Amino acid sequence: MFFQQSANCPVTTTVAVIDASAIASATSASKAAGLRLSVLLIGLACAAFAHADDGMSKQGWSLQGFGSAGAAYSNNTDADYVTSALKPEGVGASGRWSTGLDTRLGAQLNFTANNKWSAVLQVVSEQHLDRGYRPAVEWANIKYQVSPDLALRVGRIALPMFLAADYRKVGYAFPWARTPVELYGGIPLTSSDGIDATYRFNRGALKNVTQGFYGRTHQALPEGSGLEAERLAGFTNTTEYGAASVRLSMLSADVSIDVNVLRSFFGRLRQFGPQGAVLADRYDLNHKRVTAVSIGASYDPGRWFVMGELGRKQTHSLLGDTTAFYATAGYRLGNFTPYLTYARVRADSATTEPGLNLAGFPPAAAGAGAVMNGYLNALLKTVRAQRTISLGARWDCMTDIALKLQLDHVTPQDGSQGSFAHLRPGFRSGRSVNVASAVLDFVF
Amino acid sequence: MPAAAADLVVIVSSKNPVAALRTEQVADIFLGQVGHFPDGGNAIALDQAVGSAQRDEFYVKVTAKSPALVKAYWSKMIFTGRGQPPREAPSSTAIRKLVADNPALIGYIDRSALDSSVKPVLMLH
Numbered sequence: 428m429f430f431q432q433s434a435n436c437p438v439t440t441t442v443a444v445i446d447a448s449a450i451a452s453a454t455s456a457s458k459a460a461g462l463r464l465s466v467l468l469i470g471l472a473c474a475a476f477a478h479a480d481d482g483m484s485k486q487g488w489s490l491q492g493f494g495s496a497g498a499a500y501s502n503n504t505d506a507d508y509v510t511s512a513l514k515p516e517g518v519g520a521s522g523r524w525s526t527g528l529d530t531r532l533g534a535q536l537n538f539t540a541n542n543k544w545s546a547v548l549q550v551v552s553e554q555h556l557d558r559g560y561r562p563a564v565e566w567a568n569i570k571y572q573v574s575p576d577l578a579l580r581v582g583r584i585a586l587p588m589f590l591a592a593d594y595r596k597v598g599y600a601f602p603w604a605r606t607p608v609e610l611y612g613g614i615p616l617t618s619s620d621g622i623d624a625t626y627r628f629n630r631g632a633l634k635n636v637t638q639g640f641y642g643r644t645h646q647a648l649p650e651g652s653g654l655e656a657e658r659l660a661g662f663t664n665t666t667e668y669g670a671a672s673v674r675l676s677m678l679s680a681d682v683s684i685d686v687n688v689l690r691s692f693f694g695r696l697r698q699f700g701p702q703g704a705v706l707a708d709r710y711d712l713n714h715k716r717v718t719a720v721s722i723g724a725s726y727d728p729g730r731w732f733v734m735g736e737l738g739r740k741q742t743h744s745l746l747g748d749t750t751a752f753y754a755t756a757g758y759r760l761g762n763f764t765p766y767l768t769y770a771r772v773r774a775d776s777a778t779t780e781p782g783l784n785l786a787g788f789p790p791a792a793a794g795a796g797a798v799m800n801g802y803l804n805a806l807l808k809t810v811r812a813q814r815t816i817s818l819g820a821r822w823d824c825m826t827d828i829a830l831k832l833q834l835d836h837v838t839p840q841d842g843s844q845g846s847f848a849h850l851r852p853g854f855r856s857g858r859s860v861n862v863a864s865a866v867l868d869f870v871f
Numbered sequence: 872m873p874a875a876a877a878d879l880v881v882i883v884s885s886k887n888p889v890a891a892l893r894t895e896q897v898a899d900i901f902l903g904q905v906g907h908f909p910d911g912g913n914a915i916a917l918d919q920a921v922g923s924a925q926r927d928e929f930y931v932k933v934t935a936k937s938p939a940l941v942k943a944y945w946s947k948m949i950f951t952g953r954g955q956p957p958r959e960a961p962s963s964t965a966i967r968k969l970v971a972d973n974p975a976l977i978g979y980i981d982r983s984a985l986d987s988s989v990k991p992v993l994m995l996h
Contacts (some may be wrong), residue, residue, distance in 0.1 A: 489955065491949055491950075492944065493950060533950070535949065535950060537949075537952075537955070539955075547952045549950070567950065570952065574908070575906060576945060580952075585951060585952075593951040594946070594947050594950050594951050596946070596950075597950045598947050599942070599946045600943050600946040600947045600950065602945075629904070631903065632895060634904060655966070670935075710885075728935060729935035729936060729940070759937070759940075762937075762939060823937075823939035826922065826938070826941060826942070829939070829943075849996070863953075870942065870946050
């Protein structure tokens with residue numbers, strides 16, 4: 428059950444300080460992250476002094492958590508099936524079983540000072556690209572309720588891009604073993620450091636929520652590299668009418684990915700004169716404007732549900748442009764919910780590239796150029812084109828615990844490697860691969 | 872009377888000016904979508920204990936959600952920072968006493984536990 432208590436100020440403030448400093452050191456967070464945490468702590472401390480409890484409202488502290496224990500299996504040894512660009516581990520070539528895909532643990536500390544001020548700190552431990560499970564601060568923000576219908580937040584905020592985007596790590600909250608990789612994998616970033624405003628508008632049975640956000644995010648990658656999204660701005664509008672819900676989202680960001688191998692590759696490409704520079708400008712990841720739009724709808728009268736989403740992404744880089752969609756339907760038989768999902772992603776940009784025209788180059792340079800062309804085409808194969816049919820069931824076996832079993836029949840298409848990595852020579856685009864997953868989701 | 876799970880009433884304090892509520896209005900308050908009564912007064916929901924027959928029946932009738940779906944709903948709300956579930960009280964009598972004393976509270980109890988300290992605003996059959 429949700430633990431919720433009101434405690435006296437000095438004690439709880441100390442708890443928060445210990446918590447957050449432990450997190451800050453555990454994540455070896457940057458100075459900026461440390462500063463943000465300090466800001467949050469000051470906010471929590473101030474809020475604690477303003478704390479007064481009338482016994483019945485929701486003032487005070489609460490600690491809640493969620494988690495998933497997952498295992499995935501694939502007998503395909505030609506490549507690894509990977510579910511996120513920010514996860515190192517796949518299942519298949521490097522091992523028939525993997526627990527890294529879906530396993531995570533999250534804890535959330537909430538503090539409500541009064542009906543104006545509240546704060547939240549959410550920490551999630553899951554496998555990172557360095558294969559470690561160090562906890563990371565997923566959320567750390569302070570909310571000011573300007574009026575019953577308008578709220579402002581500052582700090583680290585979830586990116587509300589898709590229907591399930593702002594709770595995509597909380598497996599218990601959605602029907603699948605994991606959010607459909609064709610759409611959700613297109614935007615692996617889940618949070619932004621900045622501000623947002625949420626405006627709620629209710630008219631009878633119609634409920635509308637509009638959210639605008641602006642911020643930036645930094646994702647550390649192994650070996651000192653990193654992903655930077657600056658001027659990250661977006662807008663989401665969610666309309667509910669009875670059992671029906673529609674969400675429209677837009678997002679734009681200035682994205683740079685600084686990875687050693689890419690930096691040296693594009694540096695060498697630029698040495699091939701103007702045509703090299705043209706190719707490098709077209710595909711590199713240095714301050715590229717990335718835009719994404721999506722529309723999602725769901726209808727859930729209780730006994731059954733359907734939901735579907737369509738999203739487009741443009742990156743002006745080797746990440747490519749894609750259109751993705753999925754549709755899911757499920758039927759609830761008591762505590763048992765079988766579901767079926769069809770998902771597809773299509774590359775709207777080139778997945779092959781003629782590359783450098785090497786006619787007239789001396790043999791040594793032409794050889795080096797051919798290697799560059801090969802590498803560039805290998806990069807473009809990672810632009811996703813794929814379809815997946817998933818059959819699964821959720822079993823709400825106990826209070827607060829759900830067990831999900833899911834079978835995915837995954838087919839990378841159009842020469843793309845889809846959501847596969849660590850390719851072996853036997854890998855063929857167009858050949859289907861089966862993946863089975865079992866995930867135990869819980870909240871506490 | 873047969874095991875009278877079929878007779879639940881939604882109540883507010885007799886000091887509360889609200890006379891009647893529709894099912895959707897009650898659902899909005901208990902799901903944290905609306906924080907006030909139609910007349911503008913603060914509304915704070917109070918739940919029966921988790922796992923109780925009253926609670927399970929209330930949510931099926933008012934929101935068409937099973938206990939697991941209610942829990943999944945609150946998981947979304949909590950872990951996106953949008954709200955916290957209602958507080959709980961252990962029994963119909965306890966809820967009636969709390970609601971009687973506080974015009975902001977709204978609860979649901981067995982019809983047999985009704986008295987004049989509270990006002991029924993919706994019958995659930």
